[in-house]
Amino acid sequence: MRIQIEGKELISYLKEISQKVGVKSYIVGGVVRDFLLGVENWDIDVVVEGNGIDFAYELNEYIKGELIEYPAFKTATIKKSGISIDVISARREYYDYPAALPRIEFADIYEDMRRRDFTINTLAYDVLEEKILDYFGGIEDLKKGIIRVLHEKSFIDDPTRIFRAIRYSVRYSFEIEANTEALMKDSIKNISLLSEDRIRNELFLILKEPKAKEMIEKVIEYGIDKVIFKDVPVNVDKLDVFVEDLDLSLFRLLILFYKIAEKDVEKVQKALKLNKEHLKALRELIFLREEIKYRRWIRKLRETLESARNEVLKVLEVMEGDKAKKIIESKPYIKGKDIKNLGVSPGPLYGELLDEVFKAKLEERLKSKEEEISFVKNILRVGKENTSCC
Numbered sequence: 001m002r003i004q005i006e007g008k009e010l011i012s013y014l015k016e017i018s019q020k021v022g023v024k025s026y027i028v029g030g031v032v033r034d035f036l037l038g039v040e041n042w043d044i045d046v047v048v049e050g051n052g053i054d055f056a057y058e059l060n061e062y063i064k065g066e067l068i069e070y071p072a073f074k075t076a077t078i079k080k081s082g083i084s085i086d087v088i089s090a091r092r093e094y095y096d097y098p099a100a101l102p103r104i105e106f107a108d109i110y111e112d113m114r115r116r117d118f119t120i121n122t123l124a125y126d127v128l129e130e131k132i133l134d135y136f137g138g139i140e141d142l143k144k145g146i147i148r149v150l151h152e153k154s155f156i157d158d159p160t161r162i163f164r165a166i167r168y169s170v171r172y173s174f175e176i177e178a179n180t181e182a183l184m185k186d187s188i189k190n191i192s193l194l195s196e197d198r199i200r201n202e203l204f205l206i207l208k209e210p211k212a213k214e215m216i217e218k219v220i221e222y223g224i225d226k227v228i229f230k231d232v233p234v235n236v237d238k239l240d241v242f243v244e245d246l247d248l249s250l251f252r253l254l255i256l257f258y259k260i261a262e263k264d265v266e267k268v269q270k271a272l273k274l275n276k277e278h279l280k281a282l283r284e285l286i287f288l289r290e291e292i293k294y295r296r297w298i299r300k301l302r303e304t305l306e307s308a309r310n311e312v313l314k315v316l317e318v319m320e321g322d323k324a325k326k327i328i329e330s331k332p333y334i335k336g337k338d339i340k341n342l343g344v345s346p347g348p349l350y351g352e353l354l355d356e357v358f359k360a361k362l363e364e365r366l367k368s369k370e371e372e373i374s375f376v377k378n379i380l381r382v383g384k385e386n387t388s389c390c
Contacts, residue, residue, distance in 0.1 A: 003027070003044060005063060005083055013062045014046065014127045021058060023050040025127045026109055028088075029116070032123040032132065036142055037172065044085045047112050047124065052076060052089035059087060073104065091115070095157040099193035102157075110135055117161045118168065118180075119148045141177075148177040155187035159194055162187060163202035166218045170211050184222075191227045196273035199228060203272065207252040213239035216256065228271050232257070232264045238318050246311050250278055254285050254315045262286050277309070284308045288316055292324050295362075299351060302358045305331050330361035333369035339376060353379060 003010040011027070018025045025048045034041035048055045053069055056076035060067045065080030074089035090112040093102035113122040113133075119141045124133040132139075141148050147169050155161050162184050169176050176184065191199065206215045213236050219225055225234050235258045243251050257268060265286070269279055284304055291301045305313070305328060316324040334357065336350050344350070353376050360366045366375055 003031070005080060008062070010044070010085075011125075011127055013059060017055065017058045017062075018048075018128055021050075021055070023048050023055060024109070025049075025055065026133070027125040027127065028109075028113070028123070029121045032125050033120050033138070033142065036123070036139065042083045044083065046085060046087045047090050047109060048087065049090045049108055050106075052087045056085075056087035059085070074106070088112075093157075095153075098156045098187075098190050099159050100157075109133065114150065116150065117154060117158070117164060119150060120146075120168070120174075122150070145172065145174040146177050147174050147180060149180045149183060152183060155184050156190060159187055159190040160198055160202050162191065162222075162224070163206065163219075166215055166222075167206060167209060170215045170218060171209060188222060188224055188227060191224060196271065200272040200274070204249040204253070207249045207256070210242070211240070212252055230267065232267050232271075233259050235259045241318050243311075243314055246314060250281060250309075251311045251315060253278065254281060254311060255319070257282060258285070258289070258315065258319055260286070281309050281312050285312045285315060288312065288324075289320070292316065292320055292327055298355055298359060301327075302331070302355060327362065330358060332357040332361065332372055334372045334376065338369075338373060342373070342377060342380065344380065 014025045014027070017023075025046055027044065028047045029045045031041045031044045046052075046055075046059075052074050053071065053076045056067060056069075056078060060078050063078055063080050063085075065078040065085075068077045068079075070076065074091065076087050078085040078087065090107050090109050091104045092107040092111040093104050093115045095102050109124055109126075113124060113135050116122050119136045119138040121138070122134070122136045123138045125131070126133055136150055137148075147165050149155070149161070165176055165180070165184055168174060206212055206219070209215060216234065216236050216239060220234065220236070234256050237255075237258075239252055239255050241251075241255070242248070257264075260268065262283070265279070265282055268274070268282065274282070284307075288301070288304055288308065291297065291304075295301065313328050316328065332354050334354070336346070336354075339350050339353055340346065344353075356379060357366065357372050357375060360375060361372075366372050
């Protein structure tokens with residue numbers, strides 16, 4: 001294996017530290033899996049048979065990245081140049097009840113692999129021995145294209161593995177092994193035991209995937225959406241649309257809930273505990289979606305278009321096409337400061353003038369900022385003339 005960070009071999013660093021401190025280290029999980037599949041993966045997991053946090057500090061002396069500790073889980077993360085390295089203490093886990101966060105204790109690499117979700121994620125590259133360890137038939141399952149759990153209670157212990165099984169099966173075009181699928185189906189009801197944060201995180205991981213549409217279709221096929229959102233409708237149309245320079249997870253979240261009514265927003269919020277920005281974006285989207293059809297509130301329509309995030313406006317364009325694009329592009333170019341520069345004192349007249357500009361643009365009577373300013377000047381001139389004559 002070769003993993004380079006700014007031209008330097010990560011494995012050589014790990015080997016040097018392991019020899020120096022007398023602690024074995026391994027590159028494990030997804031990065032080994034994807035290396036064998038010929039897929040690029042820059043989320044790197046390093047397991048050490050000892051204190052992962054201490055080892056991470058030694059490693060960061062070489063990497064010079066940003067290091068974050070997670071003492072409760074005996075792990076640390078180093079971020080550098082778009083690469084994330086999780087340094088983990090080899091451990092065994094105990095679940096006190098379904099969907100609980102695990103209690104952990106130090107262990108060796110075998111025990112650490114045994115606690116993992118699927119056989120294809122139990123591969124470990126031994127840095128000192130320079131070989132791949134495969135205790136549970138992960139390489140064979142990779143060759144066959146199979147998603148297989150390690151033990152019968154896997155989905156009961158951690159229902160988030162249900163989302164991961166769907167992600168991996170769709171991402172790699174793998175089959176979920178029959179017994180694994182049966183165990184998964186039996187545990188879908190336990191998703192309701194997960195915290196809102198954990199469900200939201202798993203959903204956002206799906207929404208960032210290139211095959212998000214197909215993954216959500218699987219979520220619907222298994223009835224998982226009903227467990228999480230009850231009677232709230234979800235939408236898969238256009239869910240695979242990719243956008244650059246925007247928050248992809250938010251963009252696709254808005255597409256996912258494009259068809260919901262205002263009354264359903266609180267249900268989504270209860271299920272996912274969205275942050276304020278995401279919740280605001282969802283409410284703006286619902287309002288704008290309806291206003292595009294009916295145009296009942298010109299002032300609020302204009303103001304919402306001006307304040308809405310670009311993700312909201314892009315979703316409207318994707319879902320409604322030219323009809324939405326025309327309205328979005330009718331936002332006035334001029335602002336309050338431009339009206340002030342025309343000698344108008346701040347006050348309610350600003351909003352009225354901007355509304356008139358907006359209506360004129362909807363009627364395609366104005367094309368540029370200069371035309372908007374001339375239009376406002378004309379309104380002001382007519383107003384003065386009418387005042388003078390009276």
